[in-house]
Amino acid sequence: MQHDLPSSLQSTVKMLEQSYPEGFSDATLLPVLRLLYDELSDRNLALVASYVTCLDPSVALNKVYEAAALDLRDPRVQAAAERLKKHGYDAWLAEV
Numbered sequence: 001m002q003h004d005l006p007s008s009l010q011s012t013v014k015m016l017e018q019s020y021p022e023g024f025s026d027a028t029l030l031p032v033l034r035l036l037y038d039e040l041s042d043r044n045l046a047l048v049a050s051y052v053t054c055l056d057p058s059v060a061l062n063k064v065y066e067a068a069a070l071d072l073r074d075p076r077v078q079a080a081a082e083r084l085k086k087h088g089y090d091a092w093l094a095e096v
Contacts, residue, residue, distance in 0.1 A: 005051050011092060012036070016052050018087040024053050026063075031080035031091055033067035035089075039096045 005049060020028060021040050029049065036045055053095035070077055081089065 005047065006044075009040075009051075011095060012040070013049050013051055013054055014072070015084060015092050016087050019089075020052075025078070028080070029053060029063060030067040031074065031076040032084070033064055033073065034070040034074075034077050035081055035084065037064065037068050039093065065090060075096050 005077075016032065025033070031058055033045060033049060036048070040048070042061065045064045046057055046061035049055065050057045055058065055063070084092075
């Protein structure tokens, strides 16, 4: 299910689609959501998650809350950060 995406979130989606062209599983989605959690509102992060995974927005919001419990030092989160950095994560951080 695709939703209208605000223009302010398009760079986020682009970065995620470039970083994960194969799509997302729970194992890859949750660490990525944790990285983005401190930078976007819960609602906007759920919209992004819904857009890139085709999840219902209410399910995506639950994934956001689940991801928030992860520690930023978790090796899965650090691996996601390294992957995103190859596709503009640092520039994205400066943008948001």
